[in-house]
Amino acid sequence: MSELVKHKQSSESKCIQTSCPYCGVGCGVDITIQQGEAVKLSGTPEHPANFGRLCVKGTNLLATNHHQGRLLHPVVHGEQTSWEKAIETVAARFKQIIKQHGPDAVAFYGSGQLLTEDYYVANKLMKGYIGSANIDTNSRLCMSSAVSGYKRAFGEDLVPCSYQDLENTDLILLTGSNAAWTHPVLFQRMEKAKAVNPKLQIIAIDPRRTASAELADFHLPIKPGTDAALFNGLLSFLADNNGLDQAYIDSYTNNFSACLEQAKQWTITQTASYCDISKDLLTRLYQAFLTSKRVINFFSQGINQSSSGADKCNAIINCHLASGKIGKAGSGPFSITGQPNAMGGREVGGLSNLLAAHMELDNPKHRELVQGFWQSPTLASSPGYKATDLFDKINEGKVKAVWIMATNPAVSLPDRTKVEQALSRCDFVVVSDCVASNDTLAFADIKLPATTWSEKNGTVTNSERRISRQRSLLTAPGEALDDWKIISRVAKAMGFDLGFNYRGPGDIFDEHARLTAFNNNGERALDLSGLTGLTSAEYDRLKPVQWPVNAKYPQGCPQVLADGNFFTDNARANFIEIIPAPPKLACCTDHPFSLTSGRLRDQWHTMTRTGKANILAEHTKAPEITLNPEDARSLDVAEGDMIRVSNKTGVIYLQAKLSDSVAAKQVFVPIHWNREFASSAVANQLFAAIVDPISGQPEFKQTPVQLEKAVIKQYALLYSPQPLKNFTAGLAKGCHWVQHLGVQGPVYHCYFEQKITDLAGQLKQHISRSIRDGASQETQAENSWLSYQNEHSSQHIALGGEGFNAFVFISDKPIRLDDSWLNELLQNQETSAEQINALLRAKAPKNRGRKICSCFSVYEHDIIEAIQNDGINSVDALGSALKCGTNCGSCKTELSSLLREQEAIVQTFIPSDEPDEVIT
Structure with missing residues (x-):
């Protein structure tokens, strides 16, 4: 039996090395096991993917590892x-x-x-x-467009780059990738590379100004869906400005003349107009690519999730082939995978x-x-x-x-x-x-x-x-x-x-490795012949290694295509002629807003794992729609208002988040919420089944929608020690709710389009039932309720044997009460009469805003106060003062953004001291 699994038979402490189950970075993780329990987690210092770094999701893996909600039996x-x-x-x-x-x-x-x-x-x-x-x-x-692009160009699904290239390049193009949030560990490597080499340029190409743009030298806010034209224009520019590597083209590629003939139609003027950006910015991008000896184009879902995603990938690859910036350290088209x-x-x-x-x-x-x-x-x-x-x-x-x-x-x-x-x-x-x-x-x-x-x-x-x-x-x-x-x-x-x-899995891996080697003869890059025949112990001890692993590369191969040998019929790379195509659905009078979707920093896919960790809910507690303040004014929408988002495919309801990170008539929604966590916020309801005809990948980055301010007549905030099943069934229609995990149970925010007369009574009854159902027979004492009511609201607190354990807050105005304060009260062993009295009257301390730094529980208002009162003007200084950004680093781009924009943001989060005004 391997030493790696002996912990199951021993009570002594063991460290087991595994890998993180989130994004495609593939970070190594060290887990300390004691008496059959995972008690400690850290990044694996020697793992080549992360060298000990972890993002906020990886750092909090153990908080998601409990068995609550597991399927345990067939x-x-x-x-x-x-x-x-x-x-x-x-x-x-x-x-x-x-x-x-x-x-x-x-x-x-x-x-x-x-x-x-x-x-x-x-x-x-x-x-x-x-x-x-x-x-x-x-x-x-998430990846099939990149697969199609690589196969058409190289003859095989072959990512030619390595993470080390991010540190050995002159230019990184972040194309349709918000790596700061989606692949934070790689983004931190970019940050470090730029700090070590100030000449390294980073350019963000994205319709939104994402967190990643904080690191960039400049940001190109191109019109959604115009990426293929942008890179056709780059190929044309390279041809006109001595940027082609003709020797490489002649020796290693096919079909260049036809490809260039198509691309030559895209002049600077036409491309700038089509992409809706200035000629100066476009020229600056093209000059950077032209003059940089080494270029990495780091692209992700902004390219792939399109009805012409494969063509966009090939438009990128064409530029690397034409300039010879491929198959060498620090250069290449690098698609970054979304899943582990x-x-x-x-x-x-x-x-x-x-x-x-x-x-x-x-x-x-x-x-x-x-x-x-x-x-x-x-x-x-x-x-x-x-x-x-x-x-x-x-x-x-x-x-x-x-x-x-x-x-x-x-x-x-x-x-x-x-x-x-x-x-x-x-x-x-x-x-x-x-x-x-x-x-x-x-x-x-x-x-x-x-x-x-x-x-x-x-x-x-x-x-x-x-x-x-x-x-x-x-x-x-x-x-x-x-x-x-x-x-x-x-x-x-x-x-x-x-x-x-x-x-066991070792048998399966050996069969897989043998099949990659079977009659390969160098015809396929995927060759694991060097990993065949592993014993059980060798499989258990297998170290991270990059394929191919064979006689030529016994220790793996960081840089493929270095020899100019491709895997097409004639072993030469293919240029692909690209005719740029707009998104299939265009905005119109009835649906004037262009909506895109994507990930948030602290959540993952449909929240099956991350939704189980309270700390990961603190950054963004509810599904939001980000819209430009100019559009918000025209819709009479304020921060936090409920918005009805609709098109021919579906309808969802989201809270408004105002930001100039999106242009006018553009909006952004997160993909994570589902009906386990929200009643009406599933983003896929807005996207028609439009796919790339080559890759089959859906168009998730653009769909036209209409926005309307939802008329909400009643609001409720519920704190319950147990999940509430179907708690809105039987209430009036038009109830929208969002749930996230608090420190001792779920927190529900509810929005009612119709006012319900006895809402408090019904919700109290439902919570009391859930408390009884979740309690053991020994602790099934009836809870008593304390209540307080004023003109606009009513508050109700359930008091059990160990103090306050549930809360119902109902108002006919938006509830601005900071539920992080409720979390802190629930964490106390005993709640004082003074705290209960303050809670009954909704006299919470100042709302601290979003939790920006999850590692050290540093809130937005704490950061703003430090910036305003202490004269702090850098991310490092914030780290020294508050510790934020000094652990996993996932929050550093937001710290930078707050330093830049805090005057506009701070006004949103300062409530009045008067109890009636707190909930206004």
Whole structure:
């Protein structure tokens, strides 16, 4: 047995090295285990992805690791059952549907949260044994455009760069990437590189002025969707200003003349006009690229999530090929992955148009190789349904059964109404997940309990092709199983005994590595022949390594394409002719605002993990829509007002956040909230199922919407020690609520479009019931309620045996009460009469605003006071005075922004001392 897992049999302290389960950076994490519990976490100092750094999400991983809300047992048609019955039911239904309707009547939908070993087994079962390619993944939503771009240009899904390039370059273009929030550890490497080398230029290209722009030398606020024109214009500029590497073009590429002929139409004047930016700014960007010997174009969802995302990727790649700024240290087109194992999934064929080991479904030789290696009874011969197509086919009745693994498509796919309709119509829906409840599980016929981050054991591949071990730390709760085990059991129950007799993830990894080497002969960059035949102990001890790993690169390869050898038919890179295309849906009189979506700093995907940590809710407690102050004035909207956001696809309700980070007629919404955390804030309800025809990736960065100020007649703030299920059912229609986790239970903010006469009584009754249901028999004493009422509001406090444990605040005006104060009261062992009296009269201390620094609980108002009163004028000085920004560093860009904008922001957060005015 490996030393890495001996902690399960020992009470002594052990340090286990694993990897972070959030973004594609792939940070190493050291976990201290004591008596079977994870008690301490830090970044792995020697891991090449992060060298000990962690962002705020990674830093707080242990706060998300509790078992509350976990799915612990198999459930068949609403009834808890045994694994034997659940597996038998899944296998029998799949076999029945395949026999009656054929293999294409079933499908799998996976996730970048799966480990490579999980992915491999799922892909093998679907493509090699069921005989269909209907296996796709939520990586389709974040990376498939980059995959298509790389494959068209290089012949293979091949990210040519390494993180070290960020520190060895002259110019970084942050294109459609808010790395400060989405990939903070890499952004910190950029910050450090710029501090060490002041000549390093960083340019932010984004319609929004994001947190990342704080580090940039300048920001190009291009019109949404115009990126392809921007880079066509750059290629034209390079040709006109001696910026081409003709020797490289002649020696290593195809189709340059036709590509340049198309790009030459994009002059400086035409490009500036099309992108809606000044010629001076555009020229400044082009000159920076022209004169920099080394350039990294660091791009993400702003490029990929588009109806022409693949073309945008190739427009970027064209510029690097034409200038020869590729295949060398500090240069290249660097797509940054959104999920921890999106790349590992692609390696094993986890998309519906791929075969395992970077082989192609439409290549007969590749199909023969894979089937021969697997010794499988069949092999899919044509691409399966991509994610959005899959749910169309379910709606049409062509797909009768779907197995969804570790993802929540009801929230993440576009056009929620269509996805819900498909799931409700599907004959048989299986969901394997670690949670007991989410938007997708509501439609499941069978729920299978899966392990999560701290229990999983296998490998992941990060954005720079680096394979790392994710090691199990803790014993899985209840009956939860690893995904590969669940899939293998179903495969055997379907009669596929020989292909799924794995003893552990090491066996699966070895098979995957051997397949990458099988008849490769240098034809594919993905080659793990140097990692085949590992013993169990060697697999357990596997150090992070970048593929390819083979005889030529036994220690891995940081810089691929250095030899100019590509993986196309003639081993030369392809220039792709690009005709820029605008977003499919244009703004109009009825829908005049252009909406984009994206991530926030402290949340992740649909909040399955981050929603469990109170500290991660403090930065942004509710879903907001960011709009320009000019637009807010025209709509008569103030900060915090509720806004109705609508278009032909759907309607959601969000709080207004005013900022000039977005241009007039542009708005931004976060993607994270779902119906577990908010009643009417699911962003995908606003996006039609419009996808890139090449990559299948949805257009999530632009959709036209209408904004209206919602008329709210009544407001409520609830603090409860237990979650409240369906607490608004039976109340008047038009109630919108948002929930986040407080220190001892959930906090609910409610907004009512109709006034309810006895709202306080109904809410008190509901909370009292939840307190009784959540208490043990020994502590089921009835709570007493204290109440206070004035002209505009009423406050109600539940007093139990240990003091104040619930709170209801109802008002006919917006509630500005700072609920961080309630958190502090709840953390006290005893609440004084003075504090209860202040709470009853809503006489809270000054509202401290957002928690900017989660690591040290530093609030916005604290920072503003330090800037105003102490004359602080730098991020470092704020760190010295308040400690903010001195741990994970995720808040440093916001500190910089506050230093720049604090006079405009501070007015929002200073309430009056009078109790009636506090809630005005």
